[in-house]
Amino acid sequence: MTQKALGEFELGKRQITARANEKLRRYFDEQHVQFIAANIEANHLEGTGVRWKPSHPNSGIKTI
Incomplete structure (x- = not known):
């Protein structure tokens, strides 16, 4: 590309x-980049972003 x-x-x-x-x-x-979403409500994402993938995944973060 x-x-x-x-x-x-x-x-x-x-x-x-x-x-x-x-x-x-x-x-x-x-x-090692991860796309994340903090909250999913009312058909939209709030708190979306990216971060480096942690070495120990955090089960409290929704990935997309």
């Missing part, structure tokens, strides 16, 4: 493909 394509995805100029999405997920997983 090129830097240009990534920038266009971020700016909404280009729709991300399933293949590109999978590549990004794999890359973040290899870098």
Whole structure:
């Protein structure tokens, strides 16, 4: 994936493909990055973010 394509995805100029999405997920997983959500209520996520994967998983954090 090129830097240009990534920038266009971020700016909404280009729709991300399933293949590109999978590549990004794999890359973040290899870098030990975890996507998290703190609360899920009323069909929206609050407290969403990213963090480094802990060496000992915290069962109190919902991952997405």
